Amino acid sequence: MNKQVRVRFAPSPTGALHIGGVRTALYNYLLAKQLGGKMLLRIEDTDQTRYVEGAEEYILEALAWVGITIDEGVGVGGPHAPYRQSERKPMYMEYAMKLINEGKAYYAFDTSEELDAMRQTLESQGSAFTYNAATRTKLNNSLTLSEAGTQAKLDAGEPFVIRLKVPAKEEIRLKDIIRDWVHVHSSTMDDKVLMKSDGMPTYHLANVVDDHLMEITHVIRGEEWLPSAPLHVLLYRAFGWEDTMPQFAHLPLLLKPEGNGKLSKRDADSGGFPIFPLEWTNPDGTKSIGFREEGYLKEAMVNFLAFLGWNPGTEQEMFTMDELIEAFSLERINKAGAKFDVSKAKWYNQQYLKLQSDEELAKTYLPDLEIDTAKKIVHLFKERVTFPQEITQETKSLLTAPTTYDETIIAAKWNDDARNGITAFVNILPSIENFVADEIKHSLSSELEKVGIKMGKIMQMLRVALTGANAGPDLMLSMEIMGRNEVIERLNRALRVLG
């Protein structure tokens, strides 16, 4: 009997959640739901200096928007509360002390300035500084100090950090679900800081302790964590938790749409597309656009994101959340980073927009109009736009008489036939019994037949006269929506203006 699957999404509240973070959360969620497990949300706020007001609320709202529900964690509570690391602060020191007492970690008194200086000089000589077995015997720590000397510093309240004593020569192996075995030699690793001088744990300690305590079975996170994963393995080992260590899956990164490098906010800004799920007000007061506000549907977002780095192996492109839950597998996630190209996201948006009911769209995007009219209009525009709010915009222009007329069409098509045809049409307009598309069309064609003009000859000009534009939705339906009087008015005006 396998134990229950428990996964976690563990962001830092340092600003708006990046779209890549949403994908990470999604993959976690998909796995949990598929296996009947639990999805946890833990807030990793161990760096008070980077804490940003409102970020946590943002994360919650963003996840809720795309439909990722949290079973346990910040915002919902659970048996392992608290789920905010800052509120778990005392625990971490206890665990760090355990390591110290067992000789697996040690106090270090070197200041960041001293270490920086050392790095600088070594770097200028072309080599790198690593705080590890090779160097720690020459540095200012409880390994080089006498027990009394260490205690004296501690008693004097001198600032210290606690570092992990990484074994000198050992091959660390790590099984990643996506990348298979990864080997790293401990001699290339750092004696990473576990506890900072402010008494807060670093990511590494807090993460391992919490994942263990919260009984996490799968750690699914971005590839940027792969280099420190061996350290985490060492930590599990040091605590004696190796037998219950979670499985790792390091996700490929989201890359810039063009050029090289990791996707960043700058790329999004210059490319004119969002990188955040929701609009975000930066600490300086400026706003960053969000997918939701730009008109992306959550279904499109989820489908698009799921396919960035994963695919079902079939030719099915459209997946609901439930279908994703069913089809998802960590093994089918690929290793290479994916360039983030929004054109596919737009296509998905269009597809999902078409799937929405006319009524639903009418209610949210044309709330001021009478529902039946609104539904007709939605039907007119739904398949021609990418974003739902375009329906509102298009409707506004449909319902507003044109002030200018497309010059090129006028030059090419404004002739006697057009003039006579439209005039004849205007004249029979009042006599159309039922002012609906079919009847309008019927009346128009029979009237044109009488005066001997082919419909195709004047349709373009009729459109320009009515809307000013050279392209647009079905004209008959458009006229039905405008209403008889408006059509007559617009046509008369065009006749007058164009002469």
Place this chain on the structure above:
RNA sequence: GGUCCGUUCGUCUAGGGGUUAGGACACGUCCCUUUCACGGAUGAAACACGGGUUCGAUUCCCGUACGGACUACCA
């Protein structure tokens, strides 16, 4: 610089020792249509390079190149 990870059409990707290397987006052409869009059809478009292994490598191995991540008392 060091460590680790990666590399199939422009993009997202399927495939995997013998295939006409498949699909989707974007792009071109055609059809549908009163126009645009939708839809349909169709076209152009890829296995980074060099060595092995093998009867045969895009697929396996090794190098090289290129790309990425990490290299903080940030996560």
